[in-house]
Structures are given as C-alpha cells and as structure tokens.
Amino acid sequence: MHIEPGIVDGAKMVLSYATATAAxxxxxxxxxxxxxxxxxxxLAVRSIITTAMVFAYFQVLPHHxxxxxxxxxxxxSTLLLLFGAxxxxxxxxxxxxxxxxxxxxxxxxxxxxxxxxxxVPLFAMSALAQxxxxxxxxxxxxxxxxxxxxxxxYQGGIVAWVMFWAFYGQGFGAENxxxxxxxxxxxxxxxxVEPLVDLGALAIAKNAHHLKDSGLFEKRLFASA
Numbered sequence: 321m322h323i324e325p326g327i328v329d330g331a332k333m334v335l336s337y338a339t340a341t342a343a344x345x346x347x348x349x350x351x352x353x354x355x356x357x358x359x360x361x362x363l364a365v366r367s368i369i370t371t372a373m374v375f376a377y378f379q380v381l382p383h384h385x386x387x388x389x390x391x392x393x394x395x396x397s398t399l400l401l402l403f404g405a406x407x408x409x410x411x412x413x414x415x416x417x418x419x420x421x422x423x424x425x426x427x428x429x430x431x432x433x434x435x436x437x438x439x440v441p442l443f444a445m446s447a448l449a450q451x452x453x454x455x456x457x458x459x460x461x462x463x464x465x466x467x468x469x470x471x472x473x474y475q476g477g478i479v480a481w482v483m484f485w486a487f488y489g490q491g492f493g494a495e496n497x498x499x500x501x502x503x504x505x506x507x508x509x510x511x512x513v514e515p516l517v518d519l520g521a522l523a524i525a526k527n528a529h530h531l532k533d534s535g536l537f538e539k540r541l542f543a544s545a
Contacts, residue, residue: 322390323430323437323482328489333432335488340432343439347409350443354406362535363410366403369536370411371418373399378419387503388486388496393510394478396442397470398518401459402525404538405446412438433485441477448473459541460525467515475511479504 328336354363374394383392399408413435420428427434452466453459483500490496525541532542 322392322424322427323433323485324385324388324390325426325430327388328430328433328485332489333429336430336432336436336485339436339440343436343443344413346443347406347413347439351406351410354404358535358539363407365536366407366538367410367414370399370403370407371414372411374411374415375418378415379423384506386506387499387501388490389482389503389507391503391506391510393513394438394474395514395517396438396474397445397467397514398521400442400446400449400470401462401467401518402521402537402541404540405442407538409439409442412442437478437481437485440481441474444477445470445474456544458543459538460522462518462522464515464519467518468511471511471514471518475508475514479507482507 351363377394378392381393383390394412396408396412399411403411416434416438417431420431449470452469453462482503486496486500486503522541525537529542531537532539
C-alpha cells in the first residue's frame with residue numbers, strides 16, 4: 321500500500337499532513353484509553369511486539385509493486401484482535417517509519433499518505449469489531465465470517481484510500497485509472513489470506529490462556545467485554 325513517489329506531490333501533499341495528523345491524534349486518544357485500562361507497561365510491550373511484526377510484514381514478507389502502489393500482507397485484523405487498536409496503530413506507525421529510515425528513504429516523503437492509508441481503515445475496523453462481535457464473545461472465539469468481515473473492512477479501506485490518493489494526485493486519465501484498478505484487484509486477494517491467518521493466530525491463543533494476565537495481549541482476546 322506504499323504510494324509510489326510522485327503520485328502525489330507539490331502543494332497537494334499538504335492534505336496528507338492534515339489527514340495523518342488527525343489519524344495520529346485519534347491514535348493518541350485511544351492509546352491514553354489503553355493506558356488507563358491496562359497501564360503504560362502493557363501498552364509499551366504490545367507496541368514493541370506490533371512494531372516488530374509490522375516491520376516484518378513490510379520488509380520480510382513478499383511485497384510486489386502493482387499499479388500505483390505495492391501489495392503487502394499487513395494483517396491488520398490479526399494485530400487488532402491480538403493486541404488491540406492502540407498497539408496496532410503504534411506498531412503500524414513505528415514499523416512504517418523504521419522501514420523508511422532503514423531500507424526505503426524514498427518512501428519517507430509519502431509517510432503522511434501511508435499513515436492515513438493504514439490507520440483510518442484500522443480505526444474503522446475496530447469500530448466494526450464492536451458491532452459484529454457480541455460482548456459475550458472473546459476474540460479468540462471469533463468465527464471465520466467475523467474475521468472475513470474485519471479483513472474486508474481493513475483491506476477495502478486501504479484500497480479506497482490508495483484510489484483516493486492516486487486520483488487526487490494524478491487525475492482520471494485512462495492510464496492512471498488502469499493502474500489504480502490493477503492495484504485494487506491485486507490487493508483484495510489479501511482478503512482471502514488474512515482471515516485464515518487470523519483464525520490460525522487465535523487458535524494458538526486458545527492454547528496460551530495462561531498468558532491472559534501477562535499484559536502481552538488485548539484483554540478481550542481471552543475474555544468477554
């Protein structure tokens with residue numbers, strides 16, 4: 321989902337600074353809520369884990385340029401279900417920054433664009449989780465259908481934002497439209513994979529119930545709301 325350099329440039333970049341600032345601001349709010357509920361240490365440990373996972377997703381797992389961006393296995397719903405929205409958001413922010421600083425400095429000018437593209441769908445997916453997962457259901461017990469809905473929300477949100485940035489930056493010419501559509505079609509294939517990863521991770525979590533009070537995972541992973 322890294323927007324290719326030059327897709328948005330010049331004065332148009334100002335919008336990305338505003339959207340990223342708003343997304344980071346909301347992330348800070350839910351981080352404070354997590355601190356109040358679970359403590360600073362729990363947030364810090366979870367955020368370190370999610371940062372390492374996101375960095376691996378971006379840099380280690382296969383990723384291929386397609387059209388106006390790149391196709392990555394980000395596993396946003398996995399991060400949300402295991403660690404919660406705030407650690408997932410921090411991990412996405414920090415993992416993206418680390419990758420840019422260490423391996424892809426050409427992506428740093430687009431940091432605001434990519435932050436918006438990752439975080440806004442995450443927050444939308446978190447809101448959807450509250451609606452479709454009953455309060456009596458621990459995250460470790462979510463169904464394939466629920467996991468699929470979350471993944472579709474997240475990956476669909478990423479595709480929608482990439483499309484927005486591409487059309488905002490380059491207009492609706494035939495070549496740009498074709499590039500955007502090729503990216504969208506390729507990226508939505510991730511929806512096939514992510515729910516299976518979610519269920520695999522949650523199956524492992526079921527056998528790690530002794531860690532429920534360790535602070536390593538989102539409390540809702542093991543208990544109802």
